[in-house]
Amino acid sequence: MRIPILKLHNYLLISIQTELDDKTAIQFQEDLLEKIHGSGATGVVIDLTSVDIVDSFIAKVLGDVVTMSDLMGAKVVLTGIQPAVAVTLIDLGIHLQDVPTALDLEQGLIKLRQELEE
Amino acid sequence: MSDQSCVYIKKEWDIVAARQMGRDIATKVGFGTVDQARIATAISELARNIYLYAGSGKICFEAIETVQKKGINIKAIDEGPGISDLAQVMEDGFSTSGGLGAGLPGVKRLMDEFDIVSKSGEGTTIESTKWLR
Secondary structure, three states, rough: OOOOOOOOOOHHHEEOOOOOHHHHHHHHHHHHHHHHHHHHEEEEEEOOOOOOOOOHHHHHHHHHHHHHHHOOOOOOEEOOOHHHHHHHHHHHHHOOOOOOOEOHHHHHHHHHHHHOOO | EEEEEEEEOOOOEEEOHHHHHHHHHHHOOOOOOHHHHHHHHOOOOOHHHHHHHHEEEEEEEEEEEEOOOOOOOOOEEEEEOOOHHOOOOHHOOOOOOOOOOHHHHHHHHOEEEEEEEEEEOEEEEEEEEEEEE
């Protein structure tokens, strides 16, 4: 199972619409970094609207991919985190404080544009 | 009245199977979306611990219904190496696998009741309950 990564101008767009098992999450991490490297994208939006559970492993993979992409020079914004997911993350003690987030894909793209000062 | 079903944890995908079954049962019991997510997340953490540290084991679910209240009971059972320092694994941020160390203390916060029994060399049983409010 692989998560599709779409390219739009200088951005990469990802909408996670599948149940995330560990392998898929790790594969996605690798795929995204490869795609950033190959495309020269400067911004990435990962939309989590359809994700109804984020456990500590998936949270770590997502947090790591934000940091890794940042190291490569691409800004990542996570969008569409569901209320139930936000609640469980805090219960788990995971705050993802350094991770840029936005309400939805549209807001995410606006945020990216601001962060990249385009 | 009770109804018990188990998911055996042997491979990575079983973690997903366990949390899906748990969510289905939680939905049937009548939990709302936030509690469904809490229960599914707790199951995911327990199942991953079995997969990572014991290799194999099982997660059993039971819908509980008494006169006063309804809830879901989750048992995570393995015959792995056991946990030598229980206080340590309940600390936030403690991990031997490079994870976030959020698993067990997280499960305790996500659920209402939490009980862990572990014997070195014999295995670990974690029992946890969430009540419908």
